[in-house]
Amino acid sequence: MTTTANKRHREVKEPHWIEWATGMISALVVVATIALVAYEAWTYADMQPEFSIAITERRQTEGGYRIAFDIANKATATAAAVTVRGEILDGSKIVEDADVTFDYVPAESKSSGAILFSQDPGVREIRVRAVGFIEP
Amino acid sequence: MNGVRAERGDGAGESLSFLIGLGRGAAGAMLFGIPMLMTMELWQLGFYIERWRLFLLLIANIPLLILLAHRIGFERTSTVAEACRDATIAYGLGIVISAAVLIMLGDIKPHMPLSEILGKIAIQSVPASIGALLGRSQLGGQAGKDEHEEDEEEGGAVPDEISTSYSRELFLMAVGALFLNLNVAPTEEIILIAYKMTPWHALGTICVSIAIMHGFVYAVAFKGTHEISEETPRWHAFFRFTLPGYMVAMLISLYVLWTFGRLDDTAPPQMLMSAIVLSFPGAIGAAAARLIL
Numbered sequence: 417m418t419t420t421a422n423k424r425h426r427e428v429k430e431p432h433w434i435e436w437a438t439g440m441i442s443a444l445v446v447v448a449t450i451a452l453v454a455y456e457a458w459t460y461a462d463m464q465p466e467f468s469i470a471i472t473e474r475r476q477t478e479g480g481y482r483i484a485f486d487i488a489n490k491a492t493a494t495a496a497a498v499t500v501r502g503e504i505l506d507g508s509k510i511v512e513d514a515d516v517t518f519d520y521v522p523a524e525s526k527s528s529g530a531i532l533f534s535q536d537p538g539v540r541e542i543r544v545r546a547v548g549f550i551e552p
Numbered sequence: 553m554n555g556v557r558a559e560r561g562d563g564a565g566e567s568l569s570f571l572i573g574l575g576r577g578a579a580g581a582m583l584f585g586i587p588m589l590m591t592m593e594l595w596q597l598g599f600y601i602e603r604w605r606l607f608l609l610l611i612a613n614i615p616l617l618i619l620l621a622h623r624i625g626f627e628r629t630s631t632v633a634e635a636c637r638d639a640t641i642a643y644g645l646g647i648v649i650s651a652a653v654l655i656m657l658g659d660i661k662p663h664m665p666l667s668e669i670l671g672k673i674a675i676q677s678v679p680a681s682i683g684a685l686l687g688r689s690q691l692g693g694q695a696g697k698d699e700h701e702e703d704e705e706e707g708g709a710v711p712d713e714i715s716t717s718y719s720r721e722l723f724l725m726a727v728g729a730l731f732l733n734l735n736v737a738p739t740e741e742i743i744l745i746a747y748k749m750t751p752w753h754a755l756g757t758i759c760v761s762i763a764i765m766h767g768f769v770y771a772v773a774f775k776g777t778h779e780i781s782e783e784t785p786r787w788h789a790f791f792r793f794t795l796p797g798y799m800v801a802m803l804i805s806l807y808v809l810w811t812f813g814r815l816d817d818t819a820p821p822q823m824l825m826s827a828i829v830l831s832f833p834g835a836i837g838a839a840a841a842r843l844i845l
Contacts, residue, residue: 439793442791454751525822
């Protein structure tokens with residue numbers, strides 16, 4: 417504890433055991449944090465972002481069709497301004513395409529978004545892929 | 553001191569000093585709230601923040617204000633009732649000032665949906681209300697303070713006080729960290745910095761944060777600097793105050809990041825990274841709070 421007298425704070429000589437207990441726990445937490453980050457620093461490899469996209473929902477909406485998807489970044493590097501393009505393919509011909517941009521897809525994380533088409537793709541193939549990103 | 557003056561004094565003097573107190577509170581709310589009131593991300597958070605997280609923040613602010621009022625408040629309140637009164641006034645002032653400034657800045661317009669208007673004001677009212685309390689104490693006059701100064705000398709006779717004032721010390725650090733965190737956490741820069749940093753940068757940031765915290769309080773002789781008695785080894789204070797302080801700053805950072813939805817869908821290493829970045833201002837805020845409050 418601290419005694420305050422004449423606007424000066426002075427730490428008392430005989431602290432309560434709780435202060436030591438808190439100090440010990442904090443020291444453990446801080447050391448664990450540092451160890452964890454140090455481990456990451458040790459194993460840190462300069463990777464490039466790697467995306468995988470999984471379509472999670474296809475749904476008819478008012479005046480269009482919505483394809484919801486998750487984009488995961490497996491690498492330890494974060495990507496910014498990730499552009500994802502969705503295309504409806506009829507054979508090899510692109511019938512319709514639409515873009516969406518993610519501000520960030522953080523390292524080892526997942527973001528969700530959706531692409532809105534004006535038509536129902538029906539049985540035609542849908543292709544959703546990342547077409548570009550910048551380093552943050 | 554309102555209460556005390558009311559006992560001694562005439563009605564006019566009482567209401568005058570109350571109005572002056574309100575003015576100081578409003579000034580404090582402005583002074584401490586302006587950086588947030590003029591931050592775009594906080595306006596946006598006002599409508600997209602998850603409502604129950606906002607609710608939790610608003611509720612958590614109540615005990616925080618009461619404890620803070622009890623410690624420093626307007627005129628060094630002595631009773632719990634007075635602390636509650638001051639906390640209520642500060643919260644109210646925070647809401648009114650936030651609403652007024654947001655309307656003045658054209659950020660709130662009549663055609664907006666009610667939930668958006670409420671959200672914007674509510675999220676701003678938290679830092680503004682802390683500012684109102686600080687304004688009342690830090691900008692406040694000194695009249696009649698001396699007699700209460702005696703009571704402020706904690707410890708000594710009452711042994712039960714020991715753990716209380718230690719927890720109070722941690723509480724003050726939490727308030728300081730929270731305040732600075734609320735300033736910077738909503739901005740996109742925090743996560744951008746976390747993405748730009750390598751783990752090596754993070755290690756450096758942790759060490760610098762802890763060093764600054766310790767240095768602020770013990771080494772650099774600011775007003776209110778804590779002294780370590782001659783016989784106490786220096787590392788005692790480091791273990792008992794600085795490391796717990798950093799842990800508090802870290803926890804507050806995580807809470808604020810979570811409240812603002814910055815941890816959603818993020819991997820634990822990235823969460824840790826953002827928390828370390830945010831703990832840097834948090835640590836400075838925590839150290840400053842120990843000195844100022």
